[in-house]
Amino acid sequence: MSINAAWNVVNFRAGLVRALIADGHEVIAAVGDDGALAGIEALGARVVTLPMDSAGISPFADLRLLAHYRALFRHEQPDVYLGWTIKPNIYGSIAAAFAGVPAINNISGLGTAFLGAGWLMRVVGVLYRIGLRRSATVFFQNAADREVFVGRGLVRERQTALLPGSGIDGVAFDPAHYGQTTDGVFRFLLVARLIRDKGVFEFIEAARTIRVTHPAVRFQILGFLDVANRTAIDRATLEGWVAEGLIDYLGVADDVRPFLAQADCVVLPSYREGTSRVLLEAAAMARPTIATDVPGCRDVVRDRETGLLCRARDATDLARAMREMLASDDGARVAMGVAARRDVLARFAEHKVITSYRAVIGDALRGQVTSASQ
Structure with a gap:
């Protein structure tokens, strides 16, 4: 799995990480180092740091990140790739495609690039289209965002599914x-x-x-x-x-x-x-x-x-x-x-998110594609 910041894993994906480990999977978290690496390790996942500048727009830095992803896939040989946030969703998914690894992406929001207009939005759109082209499942957290991606031809509707956000644990938040x-x-x-x-x-x-x-x-x-x-x-x-x-x-x-x-x-x-x-x-x-x-x-x-x-x-x-x-x-x-x-x-119960991930991971390992009716 990969995301732009370690704190994001600790604060928003901890339940999913624990569930996947409980299912017998080894979880490798490829993240930027923001000081929260120990929190990921405490969940039981193995950490790999990547040179990730989430706001940077340098093509040279992004090519270097893609090279790191490709080296990571060659070394770890994962069975499934889970991506969140823009650069892991784009460059991590491109590396997964080169490695023949099924990718499961989560578009957790459209971000600054999609809120405006101009060259940046067009470039990000092209990159998303390339990155998501071979993804097994692309999760969206609301129907409006899915409509934007499908409408712009960034993803095929049959690849997509909806999630209730990152889910919420009612016991922890009581x-x-x-x-x-x-x-x-x-x-x-x-x-x-x-x-x-x-x-x-x-x-x-x-x-x-x-x-x-x-x-x-x-x-x-x-x-x-x-x-x-x-x-x-x-x-x-x-x-x-x-x-x-x-x-x-x-x-x-x-x-x-x-x-x-x-x-x-x-x-x-x-x-x-x-x-x-x-x-x-x-x-x-x-x-x-x-x-x-x-x-x-x-x-x-x-x-x-x-x-x-x-x-x-x-x-x-x-x-x-x-x-x-x-x-x-x-x-x-x-x-x-x-x-x-x-x-x-x-x-929005967290267990619904975990159930959805378990299902699409199983589908990806069997070479199936999630139906857009979900």
Whole structure:
């Protein structure tokens, strides 16, 4: 298996890794070294590091990465390749095709390259078409993303299948194990990498608006700063927001559950998601949410039942949803959070993801292709 960052395996794929090892498979994780390699090894997988710059666009660096993948396949001779994120999905799958190894890909979101237009989107599209051409199964986390790929001819529909995101473990994310604040201060929490595409600027502008009439409300941000992404928020900008008193920056946490438990509402004004892991985690922790009405967010949040939806790239409409959440009484927000937990555990349980992977791995080993009807 390969993914651009070790922390992604530890935080989002741990259940799958444990299940595959329990099934008797040896799992080799080919990842970029971001300091979380020990966490993968603790799961029982063997780690191989790759020179992966997830945001880089140098063709020479990408050719070097492809060479590393090809050498890795020659040395390890795997039976199946599992890929996530853009470069492992492209270059890892190309190497798998050269080696005659069935590839199973997971398109967990379209990313910055697909949110814009221009030469980069066209180049990424061509590379995806080459990389996925011989894949046994290409998983998508929402139907809209699958339609984009099929519509652009990047993948054949018969290769594709849908997954309920990365899944959520309701035992691990159980609000009964975590205390909530009792100081009466209302907290909006944004959990995300600090990049423009997560709607960070809209969150800031909405916070600026809300604080005029609700100065005691706290706006918190938890997530990676200095992200290797072309739309990353720089440190000076973040520090300016903190100095202005608009937000509390909570830094980075290996375990987000205590922060979710203490939030009154979790906010994600993202421009597009695969299936938002943050929204799944917030719902499992029985937190009401505000999210944008875009693929990957509206698939999780049921408007006015488990949370509120607002327009993307619209700080004014986000502020409107925040005001509506603030105007709700405690009982209504609690009921919304309870409904959210019940809903995501029914639709997005982690065991469904693991079952799907077990099935397509078996199909790949038998030389079969997953049906698009799944």
